Amino acid sequence: MHIGPSGIAMMTRRQAETLRQQKYRAAKRAEFKLLEAELRYLEDYLARLRVDPHATRVVTVTRQNPYALALQVLKQHNKSLHEQVERRAKLAQLLSMWVASQRPQPCVRSQATWIQTTLLADPDARRHGHEWLSARVYHTALAAISSHPFGGEIDDYFRVQVHTTIDDDDDHANIAATEIHLQTTCFAPYQEIAKALWTLFHGIYFDTTAMASCAAIEQVHDHLVYHQSQNRGFGARVNRVMGQFEDPNRIVLTSSLVADDERFPVPQDELRAHGFGWISLERVTDSITLTRFSMLQFAPFNARGTASLEDIGRIYGKSAHGIEHRDSYIQHVRAAIETSTVQMRQALHTTLRQMIRESRQEAAAQQEQNYAATPS
Template sequence: MCSVPPNSVVDTPFLEFPITTCPTHERFVTRRPGNLQAILSRPSMDAISSPSSPELSNSSPPPPTAAAASLASQRQYESDRKRRYRAEQRIHRRALKAEVDVLEHQLKWLQERQAWRMQATRLFRGMCTSMDLNRDLRGQICRHRDLVRVLSRWVQASIHPRPLAMRRCTPWLDSTLLADPVARQYGLRWLTDRVYHSAMVAHGALSSSNVDDIATVEIHTDGTDDLGAIESHFQSTVLANNGAIADCMWSLFTERRRSTVHTIEILVNDGHLLYLRVYDSLHDTMSCILLRRYDLPTRVVFARLFLRTDECFPLQPNEVRPHAFGWTIMERITDDVTLYSSRLMQFAPVTTDGELSVERIAAVFGVAEPTRLARPTILAQIQTNALRNLVNQRRQTDLLLHERLHERRLVRADDETPLGDRSKAS
């Protein structure tokens, strides 16, 4: 085997071994298989890289470039800057914490110093609230005391018997409707309740199996041939539901019908309570009519009252005000059959000079020359004319009622008709 001289480079096509690197700079050294002794006899890397070797004296690493030096300097500057920033933030945090401690201590001292003022303010506000509530309660007590006093006087005046020979069993009819708004609301309902209970008592006492048509007028006297009251009673059977009849009758009362005789002014209308003033130009009378509706399981009741005195509308000179009370009961017999019953008790109309005389009442009912007739004759003619007026009035009312019922049936039939059938009918 031939040995390879040291420090010689032989260019042979043999396979090269891996590359080794010089400790100081990168250098490629080519190794090829050969004698182990030749390999071991080669000089070490330190000898090769020593400056004494003339071949390697000029192969030292190049100095660093300017770009690398600038990058290192910038990195060092950023590191120092962030270190100083963190140190400044730590100092600032300690200063803020110390300032917070000082402010909290100062706030606590101020709160302790102002505690009495806050307590006094809170107590003062509570005292003001209590005084306002106390004042409101005292005012409410005064209003209730005045209301009770007014209602007490009103009830005492209502139950006091009339200074007449004929003492009616219903002294509340002479009650005055007060002008006080609260007492007025109580009065409206109290008066209609009295009429309603009277209707229930009378209906229970007079109820029977008689369903015949009735139209009667009765004259009540006090035993001295003076006119005490005129009582009218009407009864008929209507082939309709009692609720539908009640709705139609209520609409007749509540709507403003155009009439050349009557002028209507509705004062209260809350659905079941109606208070209105009606001027009758034919008889020159001004009526204050109070009407209330009561819906019961088997009947509907209308309580009606012609007020005699109203503080909001006092009697004027030459004014004639009718005075009466009555009720209308629509009793259910079947779903489509109703017994219609109505009663009205009319007393002598009143004026600023008192009640009308029998002669003037006779003139209102169309009695000719009542001053020349005897009292029994006058009363008999009043009864006859009142019955005729009742029949005529009921005929007109029944006509209007049947028209309303017919309109309701048409509307209901139109609502129940399918759309296809409507188009065919049209």
């Protein structure tokens, strides 16, 4: 059926009027709920005053003039609202300074913007920083899952890519970032694997050089923790925000390696790692999980700037021999990263299988104990 311009205009006006009515009713409902909350607050406050033996004078005033008490309570409530607004304004100012300090980032070669954020020392801004970083990695993971390097394949895959750049000071090639993608199929429920990985990563930091012990220094909530670990052999420190997000048939574990932290500045003799990554645990069946791991780790830096190629090679066990042939040396470092990653993957699989097996044994023993304690 054809609708002319006048009909379309009428439909548009009706839709606009319907939307206006919906907004009006929503505003009225919100106003009504606010008034209800205020009424309950005043009633509770009045009830407390009446049962308080030290509030006789106030009760007398209330009986003579109930509006005086209402005015007093409203003033106190108004004061608390003003204080809350001031706190939010301070937080907004801190966050705006934080966002303004980030510079646009065209590509990997010149480093990433949002992952180079600074965690502020202010407690409120710091908590929001943890949440923002974790959520940013999570949404990046969701956007990348559909265009994953392995596509729709479910076979085991493994890929390491080294991104290079040219140093500004000497025009020599250097490593800008390392990109790692893993895919494997695990024969266990995805919730069980996520629980084991979360427990495991509370105690260790897994990267391409070694498994280093770590400690939780700040816990926002059960699914958001700030860890700190150090590879003492190489003098490299990792400050990591770890988050967990649950979706239907999928759990995503996020990892944000924080570059700058006002509470933990970079010492002169320390290398600081930074980057981000995630583990996606996707249900295939009740007992089969497709596991995908992606990590983008930028070149570490110290108080003087980005680490040299010699420093990066030393992290992966390479001496400076042959470094004058930069491209060839970078390929040797890439091979060392790949070998180390394979070793860490095997160690992680072994540890994970053992944890799941022990967890199942404990659950079975607990079930038998509960069954034995049940009266026949």
